[in-house]
Amino acid sequence: MxxxxxxxxxxxxxxxxxxxxxxxxxxxxxxxxxxxNCSLSPKQLLQWYLSLCAITLVIATGFLLAGFWIVLPFAGIELLLVGTAFVIYARHAAxxxxxxxxxxxxxxxxxxxxxxxxxxxxxxxxxxxxxxxxxxxxxxxxxxxxxxxxxxxxxxxxxxxxxxxxxxxxxxxxxx
Missing domain, CATH: 2.30.29 (PH-domain like)
Structure with missing residues (x-):
């Protein structure tokens, strides 16, 4: 740099x-x-993560309404793991x-x-x-x-x- x-x-x-x-x-x-050299600031990362959560939960809710309830817990686990990785990244982005x-x-x-x-x-x-x-x-x-x-x-x-x-x-x- x-x-x-x-x-x-x-x-x-x-x-x-x-x-x-x-x-x-x-x-x-x-x-x-x-x-x-970071491509996203912590604020941009939060916005991106919230949009990811919204899209994932809309899709998981669609599967829940179709009778596939098991998709919702896996979507929650996925969002939790991705959120943890983003927090670790954001702590050192600045x-x-x-x-x-x-x-x-x-x-x-x-x-x-x-x-x-x-x-x-x-x-x-x-x-x-x-x-x-x-x-x-x-x-x-x-x-x-x-x-x-x-x-x-x-x-x-x-x-x-x-x-x-x-x-x-x-x-x-x-x-x-």
């Missing part, structure tokens, strides 16, 4: 870091948001990872189901590593603490993102 980079623009400044071209830049704040980088703060947010983890680190002490292997995560470390990110990022985009994040982290670290 290609990251949503909300504000990767940098503004010229008379201080901080010097890029390779000799220009001075101070980050204005960068944000990368990575989301699961999962995301966010990296926000400001001149004096690195914020990492991971939403997984009902669990939300937010870490605020100093960019001067944060390190980013990526070994380039298949399915390898981006690894952020800060004073002995490590966080793996990148499960929603396409493998082909990880190395370019690693370079981009590493450069942005270096600019933020020397901007303070």
């Amino acid at each position: 290609i990251p949503e980079n909300s504000s990767s623009a940098t503004a010229p400044s008379g201080t901080p870091c010097t890029s390779g071209g000799g220009q001075h830049y101070t980050p204005q704040g960068n944000r990368w948001v990575f989301r699961r 999962d995301y990872e966010m990296i926000e980088l400001q001149p004096n703060q690195l914020i990492l947010v991971m939403a997984d189901g009902t669990k939300l983890t937010q870490l605020e680190w100093s960019p001067q002490w944060a390190k980013l590593s990526y070994n380039g292997k298949y399915k390898a995560p981006l690894l952020f470390s800060h004073r002995g603490q490590q966080v793996k990110m990148g499960k929603f990022i396409a493998e082909k985009d990880k190395s370019a993102l690693h370079r981009e994040l590493k450069a942005a982290l270096a600019r933020a670290a020397c901007a303070v």
Whole structure:
């Protein structure tokens, strides 16, 4: 998945870091948001499930009126199992990872189901590593603490993102 980079623009400044071209830049704040590639939102999934229930119950009621009462319990079991699968899917449909980088703060947010983890680190002490292997995560470390990110990022985009994040982290670290 290609990251949503909300504000990767940098503004010229008379201080901080010097890029390779000799220009001075101070980050204005960068944000990368990575989301699961889901075809239906939880609301759309609920609407689809309710329409499935209505159609199934109309057909099962027709069989009930024709004297085949056994169809109704099996239709109920089917709807219960499909509903359970949809609830499991919907709990993780809105999962995301966010990296926000400001001149004096690195914020990492991971939403997984009902669990939300937010870490605020100093960019001067944060390190980013990526070994380039298949399915390898981006690894952020800060004073002995490590966080793996990148499960929603396409493998082909990880190395370019690693370079981009590493450069942005270096600019933020020397901007303070």
